[in-house]
Amino acid sequence: MEVRIWGARGSYPASGARFSEFGHHTPCVAVSEGDDLVVLDAGSGAAALGEYLRENPVRRVHLLLSHFHHDHLMGLPFLLFGAGEQAAISIHTALGSDVPLQTTIDTLFSAPFFPADPARLLGRVAFCAHPVGADFAVGDFAVRSAPLDHPGGSAAFRVSRGRTSVVYASDLEASLEPSTALVALALKTDLLIHDTMFTRQESEARRGWGHATFEAATALAHAASVGVLAGFHHNPLHDDEMLRARERDLAALCEGAFMAREGQVIRL
Template sequence: MPTPPPASSRLTVRFWGVRGSIPTPEAGFLGVGGNTACVEVRAADGTALVLDAGTGARALGYALAAEAAGEPGEVHLALSHFHWDHLQGLPFFAPLYAPGQTVRFYAATDDHRIHALLRGQMTSPYFPVPFGDLAAATETVRVHDGEPFGVGPMTVRPFPLNHPQGAHGFRIEADGAVLVYATDYEHGSPAHDEGLREVAHGADVLISDAQYTPDEYALRRGWGHTTWEHATDLAAAAGVGRLLLFHHDPSHDDAALDRIGTLARERFAATELAVEGLEVTL
């Protein structure tokens, strides 16, 4: 069960999945964590916003269901995009199977298409339970670039990212605390890069894609991800308080990520690796 945020906190962030591309349930990888992208953001009043539904959403779903204890409630789930590593946990997300729960999905596409995309991975022969047979009520909300929407006391502003087939990040604010979630982006598009610097400006915490080393990126241009080096430069240029490297490559074991973290701190001292189970209070 998630730990309730301290009474004085404005936002609490917990990482349930930190990998990119595919889970890594292997020895040597589990110190950082093997689940794909899923982040929980809590406001001081307990409102929870889930960012992406990778395989980490399975454990988070069990925790949310235990917290609800059978009572009606709402779960808010914002999707950066619809690539599999950001949806793999959704069929196993316990609140979807709980009568009385409403799961509200936010994404930057029209409502009908959101439902169609979510249904797609739960159709025969891929999964035995159709999306339309879920016990929970499901709702969809289309979000638009730069137009804020509210989740409890949180104000969430979506912004576009440079990624194949498109992706969106989110700037989340509550009582002056600012979190920016920017996964699955590739640097090199001047408009996107400038937009990201602007939206990250002055953030207390920046969660940034950092899938590649500079040498790896040279062989993976156009794949839609950035480097730890670029993430540190972004954090410095935007004047953020704290940088958390995220969306770790499935080929990077704990030792490799430890080296990346050390190198990154030499460029931007307030850098950490996003690690499964890490909880950060703003």
């Protein structure tokens, strides 16, 4: 299984040379094996993934959306354009919303918000809205989900194939005592990708904003005995120098942990 980080920044893309090491794009992580490409969120990094797929086509693209905030969706049309006509594409959520998934996506990517005709863009996409906390399958991968504490709701996903798994938990407010649901979801996973947007001081000043510290991420990593922890959803105000320093502090708390870098490939 290969995990590739296409975007690790949170809230909005960070521009400029001092953000080049950890990257500019907002959340998008691709998990691939065989004919399946599982895409976790479609932030601006999904546009770069779409360009990559023009040269490296795949048969099945399964997009799992944690929630609908702009930083997790802005790259969606460009992912679809890049995946091309030959790929079977499905979009999944586990938010249990009353509004049909296709209606939400259609609204975002039609006039006056987007120039393309949504029927042309989304006509061949299969929409799958799962209940909160649902388990489901995408191609040859199994997916488990768990609800997260985030304004408007969000979902974490455990994506596994055989005995190998990755857990994606972005956009959550988390304490040093992780919920039993999240510990169960992340139990003994090979890779935990977890929101580490705020420093402790920032999180105290921004309670209710729905983001986590690396101390909270570490608490979950330890409680669930995960293989390795990757910090994610980097604050767009934290430049490379600050993230390198935070990465050192994170690794001191949790052996082998690192801050995810755009373009990074992790083989499990």
